[in-house]
Each structure stands twice: as C-alpha cells, then as structure tokens.
Amino acid sequence: MSAAIAASASGVDVVVLDQRKAPGGQIYRNIEAANADVASSLGTDYLQGADLVKQFRESAAEYRPDATVWEISVGLEVYVSGGSGARIIQAQRVVIATGALERPFPIPGWTLPGVMAAGAAQSLLKQDGLLPEGSVVLAGTGPLILLLACQYLDMGVNIAALLETTHPSNRKRALAYLPQAVTAGKYLWKGATMLKRLKHHGVRHIHGVEALRALGEDRLRQVEFRVGSSEQIIDTSLLLLHQGVVPDVNLTGALGCAMDWDNQSLCFRPRLDPWGSSSVAGISVVGDGAAIIGSQSAIWAGKLAGLDAACRFNHIDQGQRDAKTQKAQRALKRSLKVRPFLETLYRPANAFRIPEQPETIVCRCEEVEAGCIRKQIECGAMDPNAIKSRLRCGMGPCQGRYCGLTVSEIIAAETGKQMSEIGYYRLRPPVKPVPISDILALATGELPAEVKLPDPFKKKTLWLRM
Amino acid sequence: MAADVIIIGGGIQGCSTALHLALQGVQVMVIEKNYCGRHASGVNAGGVLRAGRYPVELPLSTAALKIWADAPNLVDDDCGFRPIGRLKVAESDEEMDKLAARYAMVQDLGYTHERLIDRKELRDMEPDIAAHAVGAIHAPGCGHANPFRTLNAFKQKAITLGVKFHEKTRVNRVRRGGSIWHVETRDQTYEAPILVNTAGAWGDQVAKDLGETVPLSTIAPMLMVTNRLPPFMRQRIGAVDRVLSIVQQANGTVIIGGGYLGRADRNAETTNLDYARLAFNSQIACDMFPTLREAKIIRAWAGIEGYIADGLPVIGPSATEENAYHAFGFSAHGFHLGPIVGRILAQLVVDGHSEIPIDAFRIDRFVTEDNSNRC
Numbered sequence: 001m002s003a004a005i006a007a008s009a010s011g012v013d014v015v016v017l018d019q020r021k022a023p024g025g026q027i028y029r030n031i032e033a034a035n036a037d038v039a040s041s042l043g044t045d046y047l048q049g050a051d052l053v054k055q056f057r058e059s060a061a062e063y064r065p066d067a068t069v070w071e072i073s074v075g076l077e078v079y080v081s082g083g084s085g086a087r088i089i090q091a092q093r094v095v096i097a098t099g100a101l102e103r104p105f106p107i108p109g110w111t112l113p114g115v116m117a118a119g120a121a122q123s124l125l126k127q128d129g130l131l132p133e134g135s136v137v138l139a140g141t142g143p144l145i146l147l148l149a150c151q152y153l154d155m156g157v158n159i160a161a162l163l164e165t166t167h168p169s170n171r172k173r174a175l176a177y178l179p180q181a182v183t184a185g186k187y188l189w190k191g192a193t194m195l196k197r198l199k200h201h202g203v204r205h206i207h208g209v210e211a212l213r214a215l216g217e218d219r220l221r222q223v224e225f226r227v228g229s230s231e232q233i234i235d236t237s238l239l240l241l242h243q244g245v246v247p248d249v250n251l252t253g254a255l256g257c258a259m260d261w262d263n264q265s266l267c268f269r270p271r272l273d274p275w276g277s278s279s280v281a282g283i284s285v286v287g288d289g290a291a292i293i294g295s296q297s298a299i300w301a302g303k304l305a306g307l308d309a310a311c312r313f314n315h316i317d318q319g320q321r322d323a324k325t326q327k328a329q330r331a332l333k334r335s336l337k338v339r340p341f342l343e344t345l346y347r348p349a350n351a352f353r354i355p356e357q358p359e360t361i362v363c364r365c366e367e368v369e370a371g372c373i374r375k376q377i378e379c380g381a382m383d384p385n386a387i388k389s390r391l392r393c394g395m396g397p398c399q400g401r402y403c404g405l406t407v408s409e410i411i412a413a414e415t416g417k418q419m420s421e422i423g424y425y426r427l428r429p430p431v432k433p434v435p436i437s438d439i440l441a442l443a444t445g446e447l448p449a450e451v452k453l454p455d456p457f458k459k460k461t462l463w464l465r466m
Numbered sequence: 467m468a469a470d471v472i473i474i475g476g477g478i479q480g481c482s483t484a485l486h487l488a489l490q491g492v493q494v495m496v497i498e499k500n501y502c503g504r505h506a507s508g509v510n511a512g513g514v515l516r517a518g519r520y521p522v523e524l525p526l527s528t529a530a531l532k533i534w535a536d537a538p539n540l541v542d543d544d545c546g547f548r549p550i551g552r553l554k555v556a557e558s559d560e561e562m563d564k565l566a567a568r569y570a571m572v573q574d575l576g577y578t579h580e581r582l583i584d585r586k587e588l589r590d591m592e593p594d595i596a597a598h599a600v601g602a603i604h605a606p607g608c609g610h611a612n613p614f615r616t617l618n619a620f621k622q623k624a625i626t627l628g629v630k631f632h633e634k635t636r637v638n639r640v641r642r643g644g645s646i647w648h649v650e651t652r653d654q655t656y657e658a659p660i661l662v663n664t665a666g667a668w669g670d671q672v673a674k675d676l677g678e679t680v681p682l683s684t685i686a687p688m689l690m691v692t693n694r695l696p697p698f699m700r701q702r703i704g705a706v707d708r709v710l711s712i713v714q715q716a717n718g719t720v721i722i723g724g725g726y727l728g729r730a731d732r733n734a735e736t737t738n739l740d741y742a743r744l745a746f747n748s749q750i751a752c753d754m755f756p757t758l759r760e761a762k763i764i765r766a767w768a769g770i771e772g773y774i775a776d777g778l779p780v781i782g783p784s785a786t787e788e789n790a791y792h793a794f795g796f797s798a799h800g801f802h803l804g805p806i807v808g809r810i811l812a813q814l815v816v817d818g819h820s821e822i823p824i825d826a827f828r829i830d831r832f833v834t835e836d837n838s839n840r841c
Contacts, residue, residue: 074738088741256736379622380631386501389508389614397693397764429739433693433762436748440759443745 001025001052002302003095003286003309004061010310014061015089017080019068019432023053026099026119027295029126038129041154043147045295046126052299070430072255076282079430079442086438093282093309096252097302100245100288103267103348104362104406105140106355108213110241111364114220118242122148131157132238137223139163139212140242142346143187146194148240153201160236162198163209163225165243167349174345181341182334206232210351214239243348247289250399253427255280261419265292265343266353267405268424274329275308276301284308292343293336300332353406354413362410363403365396373407377414384408384425397433400425469495469630471815472649472658474637474672476502478613478801479793480664481620482808485541488627490816495656496629497649499636499668503617505735506666507801509769511689511711511723512613514802517552517580517605518568518704520778522826524577526806529822531607533805540805543619546612548716551701553592553602555754561706562601569603580605594698594757610702610713613801620804632656637665640675642787660815661790667732667772669780669794677786678829681775682795686730686737686768687723688744692761694718699755710750720761722751725798728768737768771798781807781827783814791815792829 001016001023008014016023024031028049031039039047056063066083073079078089102119109115118138124130125148135158138145149162181187198205211226215233223234246267249259258271258279269291276284284305287298304325311321355362358371368391381387384394384407393407394400400407408422415422471487473480476498484494496502514534516527537545556562569582581604588595588602625631632651639650640661647661663672670682699714704724711724726743730736744766752758772795774780779797784790791814793807800807810820 071739071741073741079741380625380633381501383501385504389503390618395691395765397762399765428765428767430763430766433764436692436752436761436763437759439741439745439748439763440752441745442741443749444742 001056002299003097003284003306004302005055005059006303006306007095007309008059008061008306010307011315012306012310012313014059016056016061016063017067017069017078017089018063018065019082021065023056023063023065024049025097026123028053029123034126035129038125038155041151042126043151049295068432068434069251070432070434072251072283081434081438086434086441088442091282093284093312095276095302095305095309096283096285096289097287097298098248098251098289100292101248101401102242103244103246103353104402105241105243105352106360106362106370106403106406107241107352108355108357108360109216109220110214111361111367112214112216112220113218114216114237115214115239115241118145118148118240119245121240122151125151131155134158134237135160136238136240137161137163137234137236138240138242139165139209139223139225140352141166141348142242142244143191143342144245145240145242146191146198148242149203150194150197153197153203159203161204161206161223161234163212163223164205164207165209165212165349165352166207166346168208170345170347174341177341177344181338187338187342210349212352243352244346245288245292246405247291248401249289249424250401250427251431252278252283252285252289253424254429254431255283257283257285259424262291263419264340266347267292268419274304276305277308293339297332297335300328300335303328304332350413354409355406362406363391363393363396365398365402366392366394368393368403370410373410374414377411382411382415382417382422384411384423387411388425394425399427399431467495467654468657469493470658471495471660471662472497472647472656473662473664474640474649475663475665475669475794476621476631476633477505477507477664477666478503478617478620478804479507479666479796479807479811480662481507481617481624482804483662483664483793483811484629484808485620485624485627486808486812487815488624488629490812492812492816494624494629495658496624496631497635497637497651497656498631498633500735501633502621502631503614505770506772506796506798507617507804508614509689509767510613510798510801511713511721512546512610512801513702513711513713513799514547514549514611515552515605515608515702515799516802517603517608518554519799521571521575522778523803524572524575525822526803526810526824528577528579530803530806533809534611534802535607537616537619537805541619541623543615545616545619546716547609547616548611549607549609550713552605552608552704553588553701554605554704554706555588555595555602556600556706557598557708557753559600564706565601565603579607592700592703594755595703596754596756599754604701608702610715611801616801616804620808637672640672645789647790659789662811662815663790663792663794664811665794666796667730667770667794669772669792673780673784673792673794673829676784676790678784679832680780680795680829681832682772683775684730684732685771685773685798686728687771687798688726688728688739688747688766688768689721689723690744690748690763690766692720692722692758693764695720695757695761698757703754705750705754708750709747710754712751712754719764720751720758722747722758724750730768730770732770735770737770739766739768771796773797775832779803779827780829781810781824782820782829785828785830785833
C-alpha cells in the first residue's frame with residue numbers, strides 16, 4: 001500500500017494486485033470491516049492500519065482484490081488469477097510485497113489435527129473473530145506469541161499454558177545489541193506490559209522448554225515437553241506454534257532474484273539495493289518479503305520503492321526522489337537498529353529448526369520424515385534439489401513453504417557447510433496452485449506450428465545414409 | 467586421477483553405462499558438471515514407451531523394455547516402473563486411418579506389441595475418456611517410471627560396484643595424449659585410455675573436442691503436474707495429430723506434457739516457460755479427459771534436452787578417434803532407452819561390438835560423401 005501511495009502520488013500508473021478481498025495484508029487484515037470489540041482487543045498497532053488503508057483507498061492506485069499472482073515472466077508479464085478470471089498484465093516495473101511466512105516448527109506430531117500455527121490462528125481472529133473453543137497451549141518464541149496470548153486473554157480464552165522455547169542464553173547475547181537498539185525501549189516496554197498481564201491473569205508461563213511433542217493418535221490430545229530434567233504433560237485439544245517469521249521468497253526465488261542467507265535472522269532474503277531493487281531488472285521487493293523488518297519499517301521501505309519507481313519513469317528526478325525520501329530513509333535506518341536485538345533475543349533454538357528425531361515429519365505435503373532426508377544426505381545428496389527429486393519433499397501444493405528452510409538447514413548441519421553454499425529449492429512456477437481453467441483462458445489464437453517436436457509417428461521416411 | 471574409462475555426463479545414459487561397465491569389472495569414473503540427473507534425466511515425464519517409436523529404434527526399445535521389467539535384479543529397485551500400458555488415441559476418423567497405417571507398418575516389420583482398438587474397447591479401458599475419441603493403438607507393457615528414482619538406483623548400484631562419481635565438476639576440454647584421454651576440469655585433469663561421452667544436451671561440445679560436428683540444438687519440453695486427483699485415468703495417454711502425453715501417477719497427480727517447448731538457455735542452464743503453449747497443452751488434455759477441468763496446476767517446468775536434426779540420438783564409436791564412444795542427443799525420448807544404451811556402450815567398450823544394430827545412430831551420419839558438412 002505504501003509503495004502504491006507514493007508512486008501513484010507522483011503520477012505513476014499503479015495497479016495493486018491483492019490475493020485477499022480487502023486491503024490490509026496480514027498485519028492489518030480485515031481492518032476496514034473488523035468488529036469493534038475484536039479490533040480493540042487487537043490493540044493500537046492494529047488500529048493504526050486504518051489510516052494507511054484510508055490513504056491507499058484515496059490514492060490514484062487501482063486496487064484489484066481477489067487477484068492471485070502466480071507467475072511473472074522475464075518480460076514482466078504478470079499472470080493473475082482469481083475472482084475476475086485469469087489475465088496477463090504487462091508491467092514496466094513490479095514491486096513485490098508478498099510479506100512473510102511463519103517459520104516451520106517441525107516437532108514430533110506437528111501435523112496432527114489440533115496443532116496449528118499461531119499466526120494462522122491470529123489471522124482467523126482478525127478475519128472472522130474466530131476463537132479457540134476449550135483450552136489452548138501456545139508454544140514457541142517471539143513477540144507474536146505473547147501478543148496472541150494477551151489478545152486471547154482479553155477475549156476470555158482459557159490458556160492452559162504458554163511454553164517458551166526461547167533458549168535462556170539468548171537474553172545475555174541480546175544484551176550486547178541493546179545499546180544500538182534505540183527504539184528497543186518501546187518494544188521492551190510493550191513486552192514487559194504483556195508479560196505483566198499474563199502474570200496478572202495467572203497464565204502458566206513456562207520457560208526453557210525443550211523436547212516439545214504433540215501427542216495423540218487421530219488428533220492432538222496432549223502436549224509433552226521437558227524443562228531441565230523434568231518431563232511434563234498437559235492435556236489440550238489445541239496447540240498453537242510459532243517461532244518467528246521469514247520472508248516469503250517463493251515469487252522472488254522463482255523469478256531468479258539473487259538470494260543471500262542472513263545468519264542473524266536465519267533466513268534467505270533477496271539481495272536488494274537501498275531502494276529495494278533486486279538483481280532482476282524491473283523487480284523491487286519491499287516489506288517482510290525483503291527482510292523481516294516489521295510493519296512500521298515496511299511503510300518506509302514501500303515509500304522508497306514507490307518514489308524510486310516514479311524516478312525511473314521520469315515523473316520526478318533523482319534530486320526530488322532523494323529529497324522526498326530523506327525522512328523515510330532516516331526513519332528506516334533508525335527503526336532497523338532494533339533488529340539485531342530482537343533477532344538475537346528470539347533466535348529459535350537449533351533443536352526446533354533442525355529436527356533430531358528421525359520420525360519427525362519435515363515435508364507435510366508429501367509426508368517426508370527427517371530420518372529419510374538424513375539417509376539421502378548420507379548417500380551423497382548434498383543439494384536441496386537432489387533431496388527434492390529423490391524424496392518429493394517440496395513438490396506438494398505448498399511449494400516448499402513448510403519444508404524448504406528445514407531441508408536446507410538439515411543438510412548444512414549434516415555436512416558442516418554454510419547455508420549460503422547449500423542454497424534453497426529451485427522454485428518452480430506457478431507460485432500458487434492455479435486452476436487449470438485459468439490456464440486454459442490463456443489459449444487464444446492459433447499456435448505457431450514450429451513448436452511441435454517432429455513426431456516419429458508421422459514421419460514417413462526417415463533420412464539415413466545407408 | 468585415473469581409471470579404465472572416463473564417462474562425461476551423469477545422466478541416465480552415463481549412470482547406466484557406468485553400471486554395465488562395472489558389472490564387467492571395468493574401473494569407471496563419471497564426471498558430472500552439476501549433480502547426477504540435474505537436467506533431462508531427472509525432470510522428464512518418465513515415459514517407458516516402445517509404442518510410437520521410430521522403426522529403427524524398435525530393436526533397442528524392445529530390449530530396453532525387458533531390462534525395465536527386470537530392474538530389481540539389475541539395480542535392486544523397481545525404479546517406480548509401472549507397465550500400465552499406453553494408448554495413442556485418435557480424435558477423428560482421419561486420425562484413426564493414420565493409426566491403422568502405423569499399425570500395419572509395425573506388423574509388417576514383425577512386431578506384435580501394438581494393438582488397434584475400436585471406440586468400444588477404448589471406452590471399456592478408459593471410461594472417463596472424451597466422447598469424441600474414436601479408437602486407439604494400445605501398447606500393453608509400456609508405462610511409466612520415476613525418473614530421478616531410476617537415475618539414483620542406477621547410480622547407487624554403480625557406486626556399490628566401485629564406480630567413482632565426481633559431481634559439480636565441469637569439463638573444460640578433452641584431449642588425447644598418446645593413447646590416454648586427458649579430461650581437463652578446473653581443479654584437475656582426469657586420465658583414462660577410454661572415453662565415453664554421455665553429456666546429453668552438451669554432448670556436441672565434447673564431440674567437438676574430438677573433431678566431430680553434430681547438428682544438435684537445445685530444446686526445453688515443458689511439463690505440468692496437477693494436484694492429487696481420484697483415479698480416473700488408467701494408462702498413459704497420447705494424441706495423434708495434436709501434442710499430448712498425460713499420465714496419472716500412483717499418488718493421483720497427473721503429469722501433462724507431450725512436447726510443447728519453452729525456451730532453453732544451455733549456457734546458463736536455465737529454462738523459461740511459455741504459458742500460451744502450456745495453455746494449448748492444457749486444452750488438449752482437458753479435451754481428452756474432461757475431468758481435468760477441475761484440476762489445479764501445482765508445478766510447471768521444462769528440462770533441457772539435446773535435439774539432433776533428424777530426431778535420432780548419436781550412439782556408437784567416435785568416427786574420428788579410437789577408444790572414444792558417444793551416446794547423447796536423445797532428442798526428448800532417451801529415458802526409456804537408458805538401460806539398454808548403457809549395456810550397448812559397455813559391449814562396445816569391452817567386446818568391440820553391440821548385440822543390437824546401431825548403425826542408424828552413428829555420429830557421422832550427417833557427413834556427406836564429399837566430406838562437407840550437411841548442416
């Protein structure tokens with residue numbers, strides 16, 4: 001939204017293609033229509049989104065909801081499918097703002113019905129005001145899980161336990177980054193307030209959780225874990241997991257944008273210039289799809305990319321671009337200083353990213369277990385794509401979103417190589433499953449004859465020098 | 467580093483050749499620029515098809531089918547081979563006449579693996595096929611295998627028998643020094659008295675170092691795969707005049723292809739898809755099986771294949787050099803032949819002759835009498 005507002009204000013002809021039915025993305029999901037009680041429980045950060053959406057609605061940018069982009073060609077043809085049918089839009093520049101995915105959380109039993117991602121649960125709350133019935137266990141690390149716990153408390157949900165998987169040593173390491181985290185005060189204060197509320201409501205908040213497992217035959221019945229040397233079990237029908245978010249690189253990866261491994265935030269992200277331009281001509285990336293920077297920073301980054309586009313189309317010159325973005329540049333720079341602190345504090349433990357038990361499922365779509373992956377590595381498959389070809393992991397409908405990082409990290413752990421060397425799956429289009437009827441709509445006119453392979457079947461005489 | 471034989475290219479032809487040589491006690495080294503099966507061998511449609519072959523390929527194809535059926539004894543794995551049969555379906559009376567002519571020709575050559583079936587029998591075999599289908603050639607025994615699993619089974623068995631694989635090792639140049647082949651890569655030079663070129667879409671580059679020119683171009687046949695669907699297609703299905711090959715795999719997903727081409731960049735080793743053509747491909751698939759209209763496309767891709775001007779591979783000894791052999795440029799139909807081609811190359815290397823005539827595939831077939839190059 002921010003990039004569209006900035007670019008269209010400078011005279012750029014902008015179309016925004018949004019998979020959802022209304023603007024707001026994940027953070028401000030359903031902001032225009034949210035029920036007042038739900039909205040106030042979601043807090044002031046959420047409510048701020050209303051201003052942005054209003055600005056966006058008033059901008060000259062054309063908004064197309066229910067429009068799923070599933071491929072962008074090298075010539076910047078954008079393939080769209082969804083409510084209004086399939087079409088191709090020829091762009092001169094594309095700003096990708098596809099946001100983040102929840103980091104995979106592969107523990108034993110995470111595929112059981114009754115186990116889901118905390119972010120997904122929060123989306124259900126924002127979109128439809130849906131709340132868990134019965135008691136819920138939240139487990140993981142990071143601010144979102146505390147936030148969701150507080151939102152649930154406000155709405156009367158029974159929280160059986162909040163299990164912190166954050167390694168206790170993270171705190172000490174994160175302290176080193178505190179001095180540079182100039183805005184960390186706000187975050188710390190927010191965090192402290194949330195913790196206080198949880199304590200005040202008597203939520204069972206357990207730290208130093210290890211060896212987390214979801215138990216049950218047909219669905220989740222219990223959550224088992226260890227704290228120090230004590231094994232514990234809690235009965236529950238809902239377990240919400242979360243250990244941070246990572247950039248959704250499926251579209252940028254499929255486009256061939258150069259990627260770097262970020263060892264601080266443990267994710268791949270597209271290599272970008274200060275304006276958000278990627279290594280592929282005509283493609284910029286902003287927001288959490290570029291690097292996990294949070295909503296406020298994403299607004300600044302969007303403005304930079306939007307005005308950079310305006311400059312490239314000669315609606316404004318470089319001087320105007322630089323002048324208009326001075327404030328955004330400074331604000332972005334300042335807001336990013338808090339990242340090392342947060343990333344260190346909430347760095348997910350190795351054991352929760354790289355599953356140790358051989359029977360833990362890594363690829364949910366094709367049900368590939370960690371042990372099978374290790375076995376293939378032993379047999380010499382050192383490349384995520386070789387593992388994919390051998391075991392089909394990453395070939396299901398999610399296109400590797402659930403297993404990509406885990407597979408690469410298992411290979412790195414087993415071989416002792418760097419993640420930058422291991423790399424990631426080769427990402428294939430379509431980026432999202434696309435109904436075949438939408439592809440059929442692209443079959444117009446006559447097909448040129450030369451594309452057929454010569455068919456031996458039709459060949460009457462075969463040329464041979466006998 | 468030295469061996470008896472150096473094989474350049476770790477695709478199905480290279481791995482099969484390595485395995486068959488190792489079975490005869492030959493010391494083999496395979497040099498592969500990526501990982502084995504990275505291109506055509508690993509990402510093809512898995513067709514194990516004798517039906518619809520060029521007549522000159524039928525002997526090879528028939529022998530290959532025997533090896534496929536016996537894969538567990540050769541490589542300790544069935545390679546996912548499912549001999550579900552294959553139907554070449556006529557969509558008009560005119561196409562049915564063509565099928566009848568093809569059937570007659572194959573019978574005349576003495577082969578009995580194809581059957582001509584009418585509308586009723588076709589519908590009995592494939593109840594969900596479109597109403598306009600008038601008949602088909604049915605080829606029992608043909609079918610489908612899992613490409614990468616096959617490649618891997620051949621490779622692993624070869625490793626068990628002592629074959630050394632050097633992956634992520636790109637060959638810069640091949641030259642002969644006396645009776646020894648020197649295969650130069652960035653880090654070192656490998657040496658052996660015998661050279662085998664199974665470099666696929668890059669095979670002409672190796673041949674060039676031997677002074678041999680082959681009219682090879684690179685193509686990128688495209689494939690799509692759907693979400694998992696309830697079983698509705700029993701056999702592998704092809705069309706006659708239109709471009710189509712579809713198969714429903716054991717897991718319910720349907721592979722749609724047949725030869726519509728994307729764009730290949732051989733040097734960058736990348737491909738780009740052409741959605742207009744995939745759209746036509748999808749259209750034909752949905753025409754043939756209307757059930758597919760409800761499907762979703764999960765993934766689309768294209769592999770890089772070496773295509774030789776007459777559509778036939780190069781198989782056999784070098785025409786310019788002693789102790790050098792080729793098997794490349796399979797022109798988008800080499801997967802099925804891999805198991806037999808490896809055995810033939812091993813025979814050429816060890817015995818000097820092949821059990822099956824391969825003269826039609828010799829590398830100098832494009833050189834005219836006056837020695838000028840036809841292409």
